[in-house]
Amino acid sequence: MTSCSIADRSCEPCSGGTPALTPDQASDLYKELQEGWVLSADSKMISRRFTFKGFAKAVYLTNLCVWLADQEGHHPDLSLGWGYTEVTLTTHEIEGLSENDFVWAAKLDRLLG
Numbered sequence: 534m535t536s537c538s539i540a541d542r543s544c545e546p547c548s549g550g551t552p553a554l555t556p557d558q559a560s561d562l563y564k565e566l567q568e569g570w571v572l573s574a575d576s577k578m579i580s581r582r583f584t585f586k587g588f589a590k591a592v593y594l595t596n597l598c599v600w601l602a603d604q605e606g607h608h609p610d611l612s613l614g615w616g617y618t619e620v621t622l623t624t625h626e627i628e629g630l631s632e633n634d635f636v637w638a639a640k641l642d643r644l645l646g
């Protein structure tokens with residue numbers, strides 16, 4: 534059986550010529566993500582803050598994000614401190630959201646079970 538999850542897709546190389554997702558397209562893809570992701574009001578980014586008790590767990594999640602970013606060739610902005618990692622996705626090339634951002638977020642959701 535096929536699952537048809539966006540987590541099964543791959544991030545595609547993105548050039549400046551591809552238009553950013555419209556707010557409607559972004560909110561459709563947003564529905565496929567797990568709870569906890571936030572779609573910004575201007576539909577230009579999605580983010581999720583993970584909280585932990587301690588520093589090392591936040592570093593481990595950050596390192597997982599580094600691994601996934603290099604695997605997919607698509608890179609989140611990461612903010613790390615004691616007890617938290619915040620992951621923000623946007624496609625810098627187009628100053629907005631692309632499908633890559635949602636594929637990447639869904640892959641992280643899947644890795645985290």
Ligand SMILES: C[C@H](O)[C@H](O)[C@H]1CNC2=NC(N)=NC(=O)C2=N1
Nearest residue numbers: 546547606607608623624625626
């Ligand atoms: C050629 C390569 O696809 C680009 O330089 C990628 C790399 N990772 C990227 N990551 C993100 N988040 N946005 C980009 O525009 C981007 N560009």
